[in-house]
Each structure stands twice: as C-alpha cells, then as structure tokens.
Amino acid sequence: MARLLFRLTHVPDDEAMDVRQLLDDNGIHYYETDAGRWRVGVDAIWLSDEAQYEHAKALLGEYQQQRTKDQQATYAELEARGEAPTLAKKIAAHPIRFMAQVIAIVFILAISIVPFWYAFS
Template sequence: MPVLLMHLRDVPEDELEEVRALLEAEGVDFYETRPSMWGVSGGGIWLPDDADEAEEARARALLERYQAERSRRMRELRAAGHRESPWREHPLRSLAALLGLLIMLGLVTVPFLLLGR
C-alpha cells in the first residue's frame, strides 16, 4: 500500500521544489499526485507500494529535518522583515498614508451620516 509522506494542500511552490530536490538527491523513490481541479483532494507526495519500513523511516526523517530547517529559516526571515519594516524606515510616509486612509474613510462615510438626519 502506498505511504503518504506529505500533503500538498497550501504548500508553497518553493517548498515543494525543495522537497522534490531533497528526495531525489537522497535517492528516495517517490511519486506525486496533484491537487484536484475542484479542491476535493489536496494532492501529496507518496512512497510507492514496494517501499519497506526502513525506506519510509528514512524518508520521514529527511522530511522532519528539512521542515525543522525551513521553519528556522522562515522565522529568521520574518524577524529580519520586522526589523526592516517600511513603517520604521519611513515613519512620515507611513503617517501620511494612514492620514490619507482616514480622510478617505471619512469622505465615504459622511454622505451616509448626512442621509440619516
């Protein structure tokens, strides 16, 4: 019976490419099913019928290490993004944008407030 290694629902394309490359580089025999057109099936990466338990354990260990490393990288990128936030780099521009949004919101709501009188 085939073994599902990874669901592909909501998996970014770059992560999928990295997982494919990892499994191919490590010589893991796998196949992929694509998500269905109507979203019933999310697709997945599978080990074939003839994969033994040792191969499954090795593939799962590879994926666990990859996902831990990817998680660490994404946390670092997110932290770097917070430090390099455009709000912090250009506070006056950010304040001007916020003020512009408030003015537009006020202009849109004034007619409704006047109609209620």
C-alpha cells in the same frame, strides 16, 4: 502499498521543490497526486516503497526544522526593517478590496438578522 509522506495543499512552490529535490538527492522513489479538477483528491507526495518511509520522514523532519528557522530569521529581519506584513499594511495595499469585503459582511449580516428583527418586534 503506497504511503503518504507529504501533503502539498497550501504549500509554497519553493518548499515543494525543496522536498522533491531532497527525495531525489537521497534516492527515495516517490510519486505525486493532485486533487483534480473538482479538488476531491489529495495534493500529496507518496512513497511507493514503504521500507523507505522512516528514512524519508527523518529527512523531511530535519528539512522542516531548518526551514522553520530560516523563515523565522527572515521574518525577524523584515520586522527589524519595519517591512513585516501587518493588517494595516495589507488594508492600505488593497483598500477597495477591504471595503468590498466589509460591505459584503454587513450585507450578509443584515439579510440574516433583519427577518428576526421584524418577527420579534
């Protein structure tokens, strides 16, 4: 029976490639599934041999710990240089998108609240 090893939903491409390479380098047989056109399936890496699961899980745990340290170091370096992403920088990069989202939120709130306002006044 197949066993789920790693979900690929919202995983960056570089991390997914690293996981595939890790499994290939260690001779672990796997296959991938995708969620399909309507996104009702599962984007994941599965092991076809359940006997390899514990070994694969241990390798994946080590990889993820190392990746976490690397990503934290990268973020700390960006933060030290003043280049870390912040809300203000994201708004400044896309001001029209931000204003459109604010207008949409206000519009939806108005449509939701106005009927009750007139019903109770």
